[in-house]
Amino acid sequence: MPASDRIRDHAGQGATTVAAHRARRRLRADQARQLADLLRHQLLTDGFPDGTLPHESALAADYRASRNTVRQALDLLRAEGLVERLPGVGTVVVGQKYPHGLDRLMGLAETLHEHGRVTNEVRTMGPAPAPVPVAERLRIPPGTDVLYIERLRRLNGLPLSLDLTYIPLDIGTALLGADLENTDVFRLLETITGRRLGHAEITLEAVNADAHSATVLEAPRGAAVLMLERLTHLADGRPVDLEFIRFRGDRITMSGLLHRSL
Amino acid sequence: MPASDRIRDHAGQGATTVAAHRARRRLRADQARQLADLLRHQLLTDGFPDGTLPHESALAADYRASRNTVRQALDLLRAEGLVERLPGVGTVVVGQKYPHGLDRLMGLAETLHEHGRVTNEVRTMGPAPAPVPVAERLRIPPGTDVLYIERLRRLNGLPLSLDLTYIPLDIGTALLGADLENTDVFRLLETITGRRLGHAEITLEAVNADAHSATVLEAPRGAAVLMLERLTHLADGRPVDLEFIRFRGDRITMSGLLHRSL
Numbered sequence: 001m002p003a004s005d006r007i008r009d010h011a012g013q014g015a016t017t018v019a020a021h022r023a024r025r026r027l028r029a030d031q032a033r034q035l036a037d038l039l040r041h042q043l044l045t046d047g048f049p050d051g052t053l054p055h056e057s058a059l060a061a062d063y064r065a066s067r068n069t070v071r072q073a074l075d076l077l078r079a080e081g082l083v084e085r086l087p088g089v090g091t092v093v094v095g096q097k098y099p100h101g102l103d104r105l106m107g108l109a110e111t112l113h114e115h116g117r118v119t120n121e122v123r124t125m126g127p128a129p130a131p132v133p134v135a136e137r138l139r140i141p142p143g144t145d146v147l148y149i150e151r152l153r154r155l156n157g158l159p160l161s162l163d164l165t166y167i168p169l170d171i172g173t174a175l176l177g178a179d180l181e182n183t184d185v186f187r188l189l190e191t192i193t194g195r196r197l198g199h200a201e202i203t204l205e206a207v208n209a210d211a212h213s214a215t216v217l218e219a220p221r222g223a224a225v226l227m228l229e230r231l232t233h234l235a236d237g238r239p240v241d242l243e244f245i246r247f248r249g250d251r252i253t254m255s256g257l258l259h260r261s262l
Numbered sequence: 263m264p265a266s267d268r269i270r271d272h273a274g275q276g277a278t279t280v281a282a283h284r285a286r287r288r289l290r291a292d293q294a295r296q297l298a299d300l301l302r303h304q305l306l307t308d309g310f311p312d313g314t315l316p317h318e319s320a321l322a323a324d325y326r327a328s329r330n331t332v333r334q335a336l337d338l339l340r341a342e343g344l345v346e347r348l349p350g351v352g353t354v355v356v357g358q359k360y361p362h363g364l365d366r367l368m369g370l371a372e373t374l375h376e377h378g379r380v381t382n383e384v385r386t387m388g389p390a391p392a393p394v395p396v397a398e399r400l401r402i403p404p405g406t407d408v409l410y411i412e413r414l415r416r417l418n419g420l421p422l423s424l425d426l427t428y429i430p431l432d433i434g435t436a437l438l439g440a441d442l443e444n445t446d447v448f449r450l451l452e453t454i455t456g457r458r459l460g461h462a463e464i465t466l467e468a469v470n471a472d473a474h475s476a477t478v479l480e481a482p483r484g485a486a487v488l489m490l491e492r493l494t495h496l497a498d499g500r501p502v503d504l505e506f507i508r509f510r511g512d513r514i515t516m517s518g519l520l521h522r523s524l
Contacts, residue, residue: 029474030386030412034426037506038395041491044465047395063393076472097467102364105520124292131325133300133309150292164296197522203306205359206468206488206511210338212291224486224511226468229303235522244299249468249486258367260459260497 032072035063039073043082044097044253053083053091081250095250098155102256105200105232107184108153108161116156122180123216124150127169134166137231138239147172151180152216159217160251166242186232189240198235204228204254209246217248224249294334297325301335305344306359306515315345315353343512357512360417364518367462367494369446370415370423378418384442385478386412389431396428399493400501409434413442414478421479422513428504448494451502460497466490466516471508479510486511 039059042048054062059070074091077083084094098115100108109118127145135142149165165185167175174192175185190196205227214221225246232241301321304310315321321332336353339345344357360377362370371380389407397404411427427447429437436454437447452458467489476483487508494503 026474033472033475034410034412037426037491038393042395064391079472080469099465102464102466102518102520105522129326131300133304148296150296164299199522200520202364202518202520203361204364204466204488204516205514206486206509207342208470208484208486208511210295210341212288213295222470222484224468224470226466229299230520247468249470252467254466256364256464258364258462258464258492260367260461 028066028069028072031065031069032076035059035065035069035073036076038063039077040080040082043077043093044099048093051093052089053093055090097251097253098160099253099255100247102254105186105197107186108155109184110186112155118160118184119154119157120181121152121154122149123152124148125176125180127172130166134242137242138166138168140168145169147175149175149180149185155251158251159219159248161245161247162213162216163246164244168240171240185241189232189234193234193240196235197240198233198237200230200232202228202230206249207246213246217246219248219250226252226254290328290331290334293327293331294338297321297327297331297335298338300325301339302342302344305339305355306361310355313355314351315355317352359513359515360422362509362514362516364516367448367459369448370417371444371446372448374417380422380446381416381419382443383414383416384411385414386410387438387442389434392428396504399504400428400430402430407431409437411437411442411447417513420513421481421510423507423509424475424478425508426506430502433502447503451494451496455496455502458497459502460495460499462492462494464490464492468511469508475508479508481510481512488514488516 053059056067056070059065060067074083078085082093082095083091085091098112100111112118126148128148129143130138130140130146132142134146135144138146140146147167147169149167151163151165152159153161153163171189171192175188178188186197207225207227208222209217209219209225211221213225214223226249228245228247230243230245231239233239316324318329318332322329325332336345336347340347344355345353346356347353360374362373374380388410390410391405392400392402392408394404396408397406400408402408409429409431411429413425413427414421415423415425433451433454437450440450448459469487469489470484471479471481471487473483475487476485488511490507490509492505492507493501495501
């Protein structure tokens, strides 16, 4: 008999048992989430330098949790692709997330240089008429050609992000012959214009990858993606680079410092 | 015969046709993503004030895209829960995302006050021994009791985030009798201590919601979640509030300004 029927059939003992069972299950799930969040922080900050997590019983003692809760927490981290269970070895760290700064405007190769080499596969590049919302944000007349670039960006060969970029053509034309495979657009923009970049307005969202984006990023369909929209300006205030970036959620974190007073 | 077999069987015409067909399909998917990103920006910035998107043919003309591409772009936005198609009406805006600032340290009710009322369902609250990573970050001896709070936060009744919070007990005790249902912890911390908050270290990630978190947030299993870890300090530098926050990806965006030079 399903649990729900039992509740309907017996107002007394049966329902209490089912309710107690549910409460226990909910409590364990809550405790597992709580533990998983603490372990996730350790994972992201290299808290297990030998790449292996302590034994379940040690984790249970350290976190005053039951073995079942520990197992459930490790299951959550495994579902996120952060750890794997190896028979005879234990739970090992498999996924690495790379920190992208939220404090300073930096290109991907700049920000990740100590983690490896960023390479860019240019999927599309060429002039195209700017749709109204692009033209407005780049402060050019609608329909004016802009340079459109689509790149799949990799760190040490692994897909990290899919970037769609719009650049006004007076600056963009010089990008056509540049080494986009190996150089951040930010660096090229500063070289071409002879000016420094100033600031960028950014918006971050978490979205589920659509089937096509997932395929390009070599991620499962529906995988969580950290979506960054960024409008970058030269130091003189001119907007020169509108980007829509899909980062694989399992490969990147964004970190920064917020202040209470401005 | 499946397309893959046709390629193997005919080196000539058949393969070319299949390749051309695939290239067209990839191109359309790329163009749909490109268009969807532009429309998403419009949706998030209230670019369709009457709540209805222009007709497909108007969008096709405006964005120089084919009707098929427009349809595919609208499908992507529908899958994200941002728009819906109503027979006889067209495509209407259904999901609203609320902007959370990345420029200043603010509580949820503070940051969203113009969008409605934030209420908090306290799921768990009580003292618990601090696990080592919590104790280290709050700079208290491991095993010392901290106040642990778990809240489901709603905006105008809709689930927005699930927050796990750790607060040192000397401050936390005063929170036990406070109106946590209707007040940000940030505000309570400033009232209790008589001091201003100073800064917070934050980390943002995109993760797929596990089954239990999804249920609590009333979101589909696997829904993209914007995960925020935040360690908040008083103005004198003392860490007083460690939080793990899961925002529903379809209800929140984080916006801010980055500068090239610090």
